[in-house]
Each structure stands twice: as structure tokens, then as C-alpha cells.
Amino acid sequence: MSYRVRSVFKQTVDYPHQGAAVFMVFPAITLMIIILLIPVLVALVFSFSSYSLGSNHFEWVGLDNYQRLFSRSNYQKMFSATFTYVAIVVPFSVVLGLGAALLIHSLRFAQDFYKTIYFLPVMASLLAMAIVWEFTLHPTIGLINDTLASGCDISWLYHLLTGSWYGVDPTNSWYGNGCMRGFPLWLGNKNYALWTVAFISIWQAFGFNMVLYLAGLSSISRDLYNAADMDGALSSWSSFWLVTWPMLGPTTVFVVTITMIRSFQVFDTIEVLTKGGPVKSTYVMMYAIYEKAIQQNLVGMGSAITILFLAFVMVLTIVQRWLVERKVHYS
């Protein structure tokens, strides 16, 4: 058997043993198709049906599932919760990660100590930590509301926090209101729940970003900072903009993408703390997939959300590749 292969030089070359090569890669390609591609294709097929696991009944519903996704208010809440969550978590955890990395990088000693401390939340199981947070945020016995309430009895602190020293009516301020009517339920209040969950995620994610930024920082040549000094960069602020920030470009693109994908995938905190509530305010995509496909056995609907989720992640990845190739790799 012989194949005519077009090489990069636009010449046709005869390889007499091409068949052997196909034989060699066959197992790897088969595995790749079975493990990686077929599940996605199956999900795609299910997303056009109303199939439930275990039933003999399989009915094509066409684009019905997708239509529901974009028209029902439940799913609109799902999109809004997911995107709000991502929009909160990504900027905060990236900026905090960069800030922590810059601070730690400038230390002369105890770098490892701080690295370990900030990396602890990443290493700890989020499930376990979520339980700790649940206690902390508990409306009546939680540490946070206890602390806030204890400030109401200290008059100077009360005046300071309510703004009454400035002539503001204490009952109009957030703190004064809290003192009178009780502080928010955090996870039980639809206005606070998403922000609270996002806060926990930022707390957990920025240590990871810090480690990535530290790796990026240590790869910047000292000569560039010296050159910036000689060229007249008077403050560390100017050498940050002249050297550090542009040289961290590839790291930043990677950090932003990975944080976005991880935030899209948030599930464990939601499952433990809010179960998508209250009033669907924390009903993120992953939780919706779980609820539909696993709890309610609506495999068709779950698959449709899954496909949409994959599409988002795919777009993100393509944008990242494009950015990396075009903008931030300078060679």
C-alpha cells in the first residue's frame, strides 16, 4: 500500500509504509473518539429529545429544549446568575491575585510562608470550607452578624459606621438599618446570596491566580527593570506599566481564561450553601444541569444546557488562543 502525501514544501512524496503509520495511531484515535468525542455527541443528540434515563420512550423534540432555554424565566435567571457570578469573581480574583503576587515577590524573606498561607484555601476542599462559611454566615449564631451587631452598642463606632457624625439619619444607612431590623441573612436573602457565594469563590480562587502570577513574575528578566531604571522610570508605578504589566500579558490571558472557566463551572458551593435559591438567585448553569438531568431526570433539558455550557467554554478558549497568538506573545 502506498500513499501520496503532500508535504509542506508542496511536493508529493511517496511513503510506501504509510499503512503502518495509520495502524500505529489507530488505538489512540479510537480511544480519543470513544472517551472524548462520543459523550459530547451523545449529549448533543439527547439535547434534541425529551428522553429520561431508564424509560423506553425516546421522542425527538427538535429545538424545543433550546427554545425553552431562551424563553422561560427560570433559565433567564440561570443566565443572569451565571454571568453576574463570573463578572464578579473574575476581576476581583485576578486583581487580588496579581496584587498578592507583586507583594510577595517584593519580599526579601518569608516568601514561602505567605505563598503557603494564600494557597491554603485552594488546597482545602471547598466542600469542607463551605460548611465553615455556612457557620460563619449563619444569621443568628454566625460570627459575621454577631460581630456586626456588637458594634451597634458601641456608640462611637455606631456613629462612625452609620455616618451620623456627618449628619446623616442613622436609620437611612445600611448599618443603622441593620442594627434596627437585624443584619441580612446573607445566604437566605436573594439580594445578597449571589454576592456572598461569589465572595467565597474569590477568597478561594485568588491564591491560585497568585501562584500563576508569581511564576510569571519570576520569568521577567532583571535587566528589563534595570533598563527601565536607566531610561528614567522614577517610580515602581512607571516600571510596572513599562515592564511588569506588558511582560505579564500571556499570564494574564491565561489567568483570566482559567478563572472564567472555573467560575462557569461553580457547583459545590451552590449545592452546599444555597441549592440554587433563594428565588433562583444563585441558580448557575452547573447547578441547573445537575437539577434537571440528575434530580428531575430530564436528560434532554440537561443535555441542552450542557451543550450551551460547552459552547461558552469553547468560545472562551478560542478567544484566548487568538489573543495569545496575536497580542501578548512578542517574539
Place this chain on the structure above:
Amino acid sequence: MAHLKLEKIHKNFGDTQIIKALNLSINDGEFLTLVGPSGCGKSTLLRIIAGLEQQSSGHVFIADISVDTQKPSKRDLAMVFQSYALYPHLSVFDNIAVPLRMRLLNFWQRLPIIRKCIYGTRQQDKNIYNQVTEVAETLGLTALLDRKPGKLSGGQRQRVAVGRAIVRQPQAFLFDEPLSNLDAKLRVHMRAEITRLHQQLKTTFIYVTHDQAEAMTMSDRIAVMMEGEIVQIGTPAEVYRNPCDIRVAQFIGSPEINILGGQILDTDLISLWDQLIDISLACAKTNTQSKDSDISIGVRPENIFLVSSSTNHSKPKITIQGKITLIENLGAEVFAYISINEKGCSKEIMIRLSHEAAIGIHANQLIDIGFLIESLLIFDAVGKRIYSSPSNRNKKQPCTNHKVSRRADMIDVLSSQISV
């Protein structure tokens, strides 16, 4: 343009002393080269001048003003780095413009969009544009202005690094081994270009290199550094002809100087290969040289000639027989390695012959070689120069001169202490 002065510079890294009580004065508009083997502290010294490294003690003066506490950006110097240190995200134009932008534009004028709303930005931009294009033209970079450094060859990057330095008119230019990353041919070319640049700009250049050829060809003065000290400072010719230390003699000059072992027999008599040489060790009296002590005798390869019946030097000379082991023909000149067996120990020396003088010699040939006594450089057991040939004796003695200048410095310091 300014005169630079270093006073009693010390630098320690932990317990290791890198630079020891170093004094150096660099004249306005001078091209001074700091040359020495790697690890002798020459780059550290340059970084101390630039302010990138803080000296452990001592003072740096630029134009008679102490800059010890000033940041590098305030010292008004420009530097070309060995790695070029170009900003990879900026185009060639922007790289060259950075020093001007950092100094001519204020914080707000450097911000992306707001800058356009500020009065005077456009005028400054025009000004910067003109200066950058002018520099690009002198360095032949005009066609490359839009490229990123990653897309340039080594030589082009080097030019951009030089362009970034000369776009301003700083007090002095500092070069930290700028040619060591280039290939041999380009290095020779850039060597000439930097020398020409110095003639054009007439500013102080301080140039660090480990390549003695660069030092010899480019500089007004060479400062040879060894183990954190300046061993000798002088014009290239002085340092070559009149080295005051055996390390300087060995470091400067290619091919390397031949060092032969000899002995002092009397104040005006030394022995080499059982031959007695009658010379007066003028400096020897000032040094504590005892009889029978070992000395090193240096002969430059070009000062050794082949002795045939036709050569007849009237001046006193030494001749000896040896066997040619290897001949290297470089076209215009020929290097020959000659092995000499004397008193059972063999020694290989190298001679440098003109093409004509080398006609007819071949390997394994027995041959008589000779050198004039006045061309000898004699060093004592610790490597200090103890004999200066009569032709050099009238001229300034770098060794003694150095001491005089040190003494003068000490008197300066003493008098300043007294006045305090």
C-alpha cells in the same frame, strides 16, 4: 558630558569582597575601557556607577557632584546592556522613544487616551518623533522602526540598544559587554561603529569588556582590573608595551606573551637558560629583591626572531636552539610553536613572524631563535615588574606612577580629614 570620579569604592556580596578600595577618575569625553577576566568585578563597578548596585562604601561623583544617594534614573546616564534588555512588547521606534517619553512627558501625558487632551503633548510627540527618526537614521534603523525586537537579528537588536542610549544627551554612556553576543565578524564591525560614535558624540564612554582586542582598539585609556582592583591604567600602547604586572602582560596581547623562568644572580645580572644577561635592574633597588630569587621573564611573540647567518643585530641579544612543533599560517603572518629543551625541562614558546620571515621553515625543524635584551619584560616572584628597558626608562613609568597617584589621593584624604 561630564567628568566622573570614583573614590575608595568597596563592594561586598556577603563575605566576598568584589571590589577593594578602588579609585578611578574618568575625564570628560574620554573613552575608558574596564577590561579584565570574568569575575574581576568590572561589571559590578559599572553597575555601581549606574546606580543599579549600591557600593558598600566609597563615593561616586558625576561632574563633581556626589550621586551616592541618587536613583539610577536621576543620575542622567545611559547604558547598553549585554542582553540588550529591549522591551519585547514595544516596536523599535517605541523602544528608542522610551527614554524621551519617560523624561519629557509627565504622568498624565503617558496615559493612553487622556494624553491627547493635555496641552503640549502633541508638540512633545513631534519633538520625540524627530529625535527618534534622526537616531534611527544614523544607526541605519529607519526601515525597521515598526518591527518588534523579536523579529530582529542580533546585530540589529544591538543597534536598537545603542539607539535607545544615544537618543538623549546623557552625562556619560555605559556599555556592559555589548558585543559579546555577536558573531566574530559583526563584532569587529560594531567595534568600529562604536568608536566612530564616540568621535561623533564626544561624550564620556565607559566600556566594560573581557575581550582585550576590544579594549586595545577602541579606548583612549584602558583600566585593567584583576580581583577587584585596578592593576594598571593607561593608553593601550602603554599597557601593552609597559605592563607593570605579569597578569596585565598576560592578559593584554594576543597571542599571549611567553613567560620564561629565570633567576637573579646579582643586582645587574640575571640568568636565563644558563645564559647570563647583564642588565641593570633599575627598579629592583626599590623593591626588596634578594639574590638567587626566581623571576619571570616575558617576551612578546613578535619580539622573537629567527637567527640565521644573515641576521646581524648589533644590540645585545640572547639566542637559543629549539624545535618547531607546529606552524599556524594566518596569511599575513605566521605563528610558530617552538619547543626548547634546556636542563632537562622542555618549554614551548610561541613566535610571531611576518610572512616573508617564515618562508622555508617547517615543522620538526631545528632552528635558532633570538630576542633582544631590551625587549624583555622582567617580573619578580609576586609578579611585579622590576626591569624596564632603557628605551622605556625615560618615559613615564606606569607602575611607579600608579603609586604616586595613590599617594596623592591619600594626601587628599588626609588633608580633607584635617580640614574637617
